Amino acid sequence: MDLETAFELAVSEYGPALYGLALAITGSVADAEDAYQTALEQAWQRWGSLRASASARPWLTKICARTAIRSKRRRLHWITRQVDVERASNLSLLIHWDPDLGLALDQLTTRQRAVISLHYGQGYSLDEVGRLLGISGGTVRSHLNRALDHLRKELTDETRS
Amino acid sequence: MKLDLDERLKTSLEPLMQSTPPLRRAEVRSSRRYRWQPVVAAISALAVAATVATIILSGRLVREPPGPGTSPPPATGVMGEVVLSGGPPGSQLQGQQVRLTISAGGHTVVSREVASSRLVKVPLSPGTYEISGADGNAYCGASSVQVKAGEFASFEVICSLR
Secondary structure, three states: OOHHHHHHHHHHHHHHHHHHHHHHHHOOHHHHHHHHHHHHHHHHHHHHHOOOOOOHHHHHHHHHHHHHHHHHHHHHHHHHHOOOOOOOOOHHHHOOOOHHHHHHHHOOOHHHHHHHHHHHHOOOOHHHHHHHHOOOHHHHHHHHHHHHHHHHHHHHHHHHO | OOOOHHHHHHHHHHHHOOOOOOOOOOHHHHOOOOOOHHHHHHHHHHHHHHHHHHHHHOOOOOOOOOOOOOOOOOOOEEEEEEEEEEOOOOOOOOOOEEEEEEEEOOEEEEEEEEEOOOOEEEEOOOEEEEEEEEEOOEEEOEEEEEEOOOOEEEEEEEEEEO
16 A cells, blocks of 8 residues: 555544544634644654654544644734634533533643543543643643632532632 | 443543544645645534524423433434325415424423424433423324434424414
8 A cells, every 4th residue: 555545544534533632622623724734734844754653643633633733823914914813612512512611621732632632632641641742741730620619619610600 | 321431431431432424625645735724624623503593493402301312323314294184165274383392201402493394403311201282273293213322213293283
């Protein structure tokens, strides 16, 4: 199988999970599309360096997660430079089947959302999440605990009100 | 029963990870820089704004309990029409506004004005829904629809003018 065919197969298999991850991290369709396209561009440029024995999924996930985290900074730069457009950033619309949770997730930091999405949305262990994001296991646990504390508080307040 | 937070995060995020990705840019393959990025980004921003406006106008932002099931996969919901019949001879029935209400377990999931004899498509989670119509000048029936994952179940609501 040639490189291009293997890449196409990997994208068709893992594309939905990668795009979903970008949606969960950025909270915005426009930013997620941008991050997804950029991640695939980077992945294709480095595709030849992926060892045949290595699994493509975590490798692609790592590129996509890191690209999505960086996209916020790039977006702000782009908006300042080009036009004054506020892109929709609203997880309560994207997770419309649980809008309260979406609203609470929206208030987390980008990195906290990345940890939550990889762990709960994609089933990676906390150590694996650390390797994917390039941070230590302790830092992942710290992000996760803070995020969960915040979500519990927000969702409890929501229930009370 | 209230789900604990771990379970709630899983059931809410896992469906998001099955989202349909956008078509890839042709330039991905050739590794060339995409020169039209600002134009595409501007169009995307407008598309997002239009989508958000559509969602708001269609009443989907109303905080009502979602239907049965917690993970609506893409392309799942109901599709059909409200048919007006009867009335005085020569009545213009097509296109008249009728209120369509979709409920599940006694809770209203969607309620909106629709034009009669026009195809209505509403995305919903899998489950059983009661679909009814309401019009001040007509008696409207109701129907129960079973929505399965990955399908749009068809419905028809008949309203007879008094």
